[in-house]
Amino acid sequence: MRRAFRTLLKGSLALLFLVSAAIIWTARPGNPALFPAGEDGIDVVLVSNGYHAGLVVPLRSVAEIASRDGMAGVLPVATRFRQFDWIEVGWGDDDVYRSTPTAASLQMTLAARALLGLGNGSVLHVVGIAGVPESVFAGADVTRIRLSKAGFERVVARIDQSFALSTGCQPEILGPGLYGPSLFYRAVGDFSAFRVCNHWIADLLDAAGIPTTPAAAILPFGIRTDLKWRSRF
Template sequence: MAALVVTLFVTLVLTAWLTARPGSPSLYPPAPGEETVTVRLVAGPWHSGLLLPRDTLARAAEEAGAGALLEVTGRFRAYPALEVGWGDAGFYRAVPTLQSLDWRLALRALFTPGGRPAVLHVVGVAAEPGAAFPEAEIVTLQLSQAGFRRLAAALAQSFTRRDGHPVVLGPGLYGPSLFYEAQGRFGLLHVCNHWSAGLLNEAGLPVTPLLDTLPRGLALDLAWRARPHAP
């Protein structure tokens, strides 16, 4: 039994190491004295999203000619920040809280061959992060300007566009929010936390997908490899 445990541990460590994605030193961490953009990971019990400054995101979308993302930021212009998350279309919309978790729906979302359709959830946030998400773990990151532009470009590609416009699916789960049709397929090897980690990796941060499968794992991964700033 001890040998089996050791073997499993070594296998997990080796898999994590082999699948780890390096960061980009030219993007992260920002150079001393460089103007930065504050981005926060909002990690709940089973889901994570990114809290982004709306005005800066809108400027990045405009500079990149990302019309769909610019339309989204315009729709939420009354709010200083946007929380954006990605997930399974069926599970995300049907399970607003941990208490309403449906395990059959969760297993179907994780193990459907070929993955399942995805959605983006966008929330306008006016309160301070701790007040807006009192039950979440919040990891504060200072990104370089160039890194944030790359993150914004990756986010823009996550929206499904129809005639150049993002596809609105209806009201979101809480606060001033909307669901949008999203690119990508949700499954065990690509869950919401992998999507969050992927955007941060675009911004230059190193990530470890195996650890990032769970929100707490992603938060620990960032603490170990990216050394985030205090909130």
Template sequence: MIRRRSRRSRPGLPRLARRLGLALLSVPLLYALAALIGSLVPVNASWREPAAGQAVYLVSNGVHTDLILPADAQGLDWRPLLPTRDFADPDRRAQWIAFGMGERRVYLDTPRWRDIRARTLWAAAAGGERVMHVEWVGDPQWHARAIRLRPEEYRRLWAGIRASFALGPDGKLRRIDHPGYGPDDAFYRGLGRASLLNTCNIWAADRLRLAGVRTSLWSPFSQGLEWRYRRAS
């Protein structure tokens, strides 16, 4: 005689589906909670902005954060590392440079938000090659946050950004063959990988941390970083 399985012995598919759905839903919620806590917890908590010093800027479009530094200050000149031939038609009057880090597909394949595809989002989340974006800037104070640095803090920030670039056999920055978003910007190969756990905003916060500046412990979103600094006047 064939015994029939009782209903209790059968897998509860609806229950498993609910549990799986809750587990998937909990991931972004836990990520958002970690981001909130990380943005509130400071590192270099004793740092105070000096009354006078070298100004740098933090600029955000609501998603992505860039650090803006002078082209030449404190004896540190970016121009030999970023020759004008790397850019289509840079503004020769611009005296500031914006630096940002991003995942390769996100940067190179999505010049506009509407160009984002599923594989782009997956690359940004799961991890991909780091790319550095560089842009000459005329007015660094537009929609920016300002930070004054002591000379030694500025030098550490400069060195931290410089160390994010990959070098070729000739010791020069490795420009990527890409037209850029406009005449004033270019892409370069970076070191390491970008992911959901190591976003562009975390990169910016880490550069400030290395400089000794008070910043957020873990801020994957731009809002978790920019709130700490005063608006540029």
């Protein structure tokens, strides 16, 4: 019994060491020229349902930047959702994301295929939001984040680059989304165990100059903890 306990303890310590090393190794310092934001910054909201995170961004600010810079991906989306105050954007595996409205509906076969990176492709999920995001997502974990104007512009540019464009240089609509007024769009990049949906969110925050840690960002809890400890959100 003692030998089994010692073996379990050693294994747990080794796993803890590996996880800690991965977190330290992948930690990104952020960009002090972009973050923290001043009083004239722009708020975004991180929304988490426990296993997946999305970023809620103010539509008017997105539309202004997309129009000014002629963003072929974001501009048509901003126009389509123009009656809303905000849009929530999330990225994920094509098959899994489109067939999983809740954690309970997750199909393990599809999840395994996605994590193995078997080339399913990816999608963006865009949801129109009217009113205050914290009220709309009252049952979820939400974190309001203030970005600098330059950092926000970089986030919008990164979102724009995530849309896969059709031959007509338009974002390709794949069908209705999972909840509310929403749509799925074909996206750039493949999902895998080393590139999950929450890594995409961490990359957006990194583009805005916020310190992030990819090894901790596998789950939304890791992103939120990182934001709390390193950025005081």
